[in-house]
Amino acid sequence: MAFELPKLGYAYDALEPHIDARTMEIHHSKHHQGYTNKLNSAIAGTDLEGKSIDAILENLDMNNAGVRNNGGGFYNHSLFWSVMNPEGKGRLSGDLKDAIDAAFGSKEAFEEAFTKAAGTRFGSGWAWLCVHKGGKVEICSTPNQDNPLMPGVGCGGKPILGLDVWEHAYYLNYQNRRPDYISAFFNVINWNEVEKRYAEAK
Numbered sequence: 001m002a003f004e005l006p007k008l009g010y011a012y013d014a015l016e017p018h019i020d021a022r023t024m025e026i027h028h029s030k031h032h033q034g035y036t037n038k039l040n041s042a043i044a045g046t047d048l049e050g051k052s053i054d055a056i057l058e059n060l061d062m063n064n065a066g067v068r069n070n071g072g073g074f075y076n077h078s079l080f081w082s083v084m085n086p087e088g089k090g091r092l093s094g095d096l097k098d099a100i101d102a103a104f105g106s107k108e109a110f111e112e113a114f115t116k117a118a119g120t121r122f123g124s125g126w127a128w129l130c131v132h133k134g135g136k137v138e139i140c141s142t143p144n145q146d147n148p149l150m151p152g153v154g155c156g157g158k159p160i161l162g163l164d165v166w167e168h169a170y171y172l173n174y175q176n177r178r179p180d181y182i183s184a185f186f187n188v189i190n191w192n193e194v195e196k197r198y199a200e201a202k
């Protein structure tokens, strides 16, 4: 069974004005579709075919560039779409709020640390909020389409929130103003989904 491009849970224009419809459409239907197709090509006829994307990434041979780049791209964007929606704003609560307060001191301090991780990633990559077994959360960043599930990326735990800081994620609307894009992201985080992922992973 080949991997399939996941459908968005909302319309391309649902995240406006924070993320514009044209960017969403190209990002999902062209970029993510491209990673999906190339991942399927890269695993076709190999022993990776039929495995879950989590299993593929957790046991990845990091020298396998086709699976590293496109498996990462497939997974990362699937997570990214799910942790955004127009209604998610401000609903951080429960166990995840407690874990964020314990790790960073407050939601505002978390946003500051996440902004720094996303803003200082040189070139293309991602910023992550990860959870370790036991429930401790951590912020980190990876280059290109790497992610915390992969071995040896120096960024551990299970990712439960991710922000794409490749230029293709924001250039049409924000041009070189990555800080404005990062700031806008906090308006569309689907905290209900992040909390669900936290509960499953901790």
Ligand code: MN
Pocket: 027, 031, 077, 164, 166, 168, 169
């Ligand atoms: Mn992207």
